[in-house]
Amino acid sequence: MPAIVEWFFPEGLYTIAMIGVFAVGAFTIKFPVSIAMAFAAIAGALIGGAGFPLRHLVEGMFGYLDTILVIATAMIFMKTAESTGLLEGLAAWIIRKFRKKPAFLSMGLMFIIMVPGMITGSSTAAVLTTGALVAPVLLQLGVCPHRAAAAIAMGAIFGMIAPPVNLPAMIIGGGIDMPYSGFGIPLIICTLPLAIFTAFLFIYPPLKKGDFSESGLEAELKRMEREPLSFRLFIPLLVLIVLFAVERVFPSHWPSLGMPLIFLLAAASALFSGVKWHPLQTVISAINDALPVMGILMGVGMFIQIMTLIGVRGFVTVSAIALPKWLLYVGIGVSIPLFGAVSAFGSASVLGVPFVLALLGHNEIIVASALSLIAGLGDLMPPTALAGIFSAKVVGEDNYLKVLRCCIFPAILTALWGIAIILLANKLAVFLF
């Protein structure tokens, strides 16, 4: 048998079958993405000779149990801030304060989008908290919805990669026994220039043109300010910031509450904000909004477990590292974001670790930082595209693919930037360490 055939059979075939079943399920029959993923996993197991492995299907879902708790509770927090009028009030305040300084306002808004991602290591948290806060501001300032959502999605991803907390880098480090320290400056190099660029690409132009009607804006600002910004209204946000900050600054003196509990405590503190709102309805509507993504993650969990079980994961990984040296960098730039369709964290684990090992000899901290940046792009890759889906949601756009289209250019730039950093890793290391 020719080597290539032996290489491809049967795992290559399984790969195509799983992706094929998913595509038919999601796009032709129009099942929810989660259900299409589950069917693809079941089909993979049947074709791959693993029967109907109920235990594996259920076990796979547990890989994202903690993640769905974060998503559910972050959504509850966001809906609460929305219900009390805090989000819109704060947005209105920022517009009034800074609308005469467009460059400053662009970068400032981008930074605000990034902060929760920097603290939580999750782009979803960033999109759903400050992303949701900034969204109405951007729209009022004349940024079109798609570009506003793209700015939020990209900012959330840069925030997730920026220090101090970067989960993909920790996952990659864990795979090669590298402690998570010394990553601060490399991660700033990875993210800061891209964040500034994206701010000027999406946010600055309409702000500079001042292309919005003063009277329409004024009316909208008045509407957004229905709740006066009192100290009590800020309580949930303050609780959130304080709990996160204390946990990060004094990690050994303060018990780790974890993101879900922090989000819930912050949401609960809104009971003291002196505004009438309906806690139960807010929670239900939050979970209802979060359910599609929680379901997708469960489907993805099954999918990864089965692809590992029947050898598809090994096929994908070894095919990626078998690329000739000159193609290796292309492989990194393409395969890591593509695999991110399954999940950015999964991609960091499945592909990030082998690539660091394939690149031994380059400074490992800088390589892992750059790979984590590229892995972050996975959050833009459909069908999961967490950053894309949620940012579309916060600007009120139903079709998240339109948002993703706007992200293509900055995403390609991000991948190129990551690859450039890997190529220059040892030169950078001389400066940094």
Add this chain to the structure above:
Amino acid sequence: MIMLIYRGIALFISLVVVHCMFQEEEFWKQASATMVIIPLVMRVLLIK
């Protein structure tokens, strides 16, 4: 202690998901919610 709190959170969320299931009018979306409930409940019961 923290584990008890988190089991409580998982239970709370699974109950809300069940509620949402009964409001949902599309079968496949109900099925998707079922997938979310399984691991949450199994963790609440400390089975897996």
Add this chain to the structure above:
Amino acid sequence: MHKMNIKGTRKTAIFLLTVALLVMYVTGRNFLAMRQPDVVIPADGFEKRMLSDWFQGIHNTPADTPVFIQEGQEPGGTVLILGGTHPNEPAGYIAAVLFLERAQVQKGRLIVIPFANNTAFTHNSPQEGYPQYIRFLLPDGSVRTFRYGSRDTNPVYQWPDPDIYVHEPSGQRLAGSEMRNLNRAYPGQPHGVITQRIAFAILELIRKEDIDLAFDLHEASPEYPVVNAIVAHEKSLELGAMAAMDLEGRGIPFRLEPSPRNLRGLSHREWGDHTDVMAILMETGNPIQGRLRGRTNEALALTGKDKFYQKAAKLGSLFIPYEDDQPIALRTARHVTAIMTFLEMLGFISEEKSVIVNNIPDYNDIIDKGIEAFLLSIS
């Protein structure tokens, strides 16, 4: 094809919840079955105790684990063999079980803990597709079964993971899930989470029993640089060099790695820093742990035969010599033979601390006849 629209009603919701309950019942029974301990048959002369005898903090918890002690006729040193730190690294605990079921101690004391992180034997890591059991068919037709567990403590006993695991007392930061990794938990915390308490209990045992030489047996993926390796603390580096040289001469090469000073929480670092023991960690190459592996099942755990590792070996991406396979007999034989070599070297360094263990099969014997030839029959 058009959209497969089925209306969702209260009835369909109840139907789906019933299905969910059924799925939970069936898989729940399967998951709970892994909490049944594995059967081991200690050789004559071993006394069975529990790890909680050295630290009450794990008494009546799922973390408590058997400790087997055998004392020889002649006084000598004390050696500890720890298997099952990572229950997804079977050659580590199978080597410990082999000592437990065969050893005849002539001089000194031998302590064997075959299942160090008992709580990690009770589940599998999600999304790895691992088998739940590995089995050996003995010559008399009976079967010995061992659980194939997870690298980390079962979250059922320690949950949730923090976002970042801050190692105590060093303050080193690691990914949150590493908090359930016993080999990042040393020196342990008496009032910490369960994994930290196991680590503390093991350190208490090392201190109170005055252990001279201790082994932590592991396996690693073939693409990981520290594989087929002996990792030694400063205090054990000389002994490690002697053993590695001797093994090399017999055609069983091991990389000798000094324990990195800045990597905290690992046995070879913290055992050595916090007690007088000479700490040794050993790794063999185990394809089923690796990220490059193909089809994942019991056969892969036992034979290490994998199409994609064959390809990766040709690409030069591996740190072990890998031709076709990497059977568990070979991996276990490496551990067993290295331990015996260390015992020999210990005798050269100090007559009074020496430990002599008999009835342990030699390297070629294990490889030729397989593990099944040296396990005891339970029938």
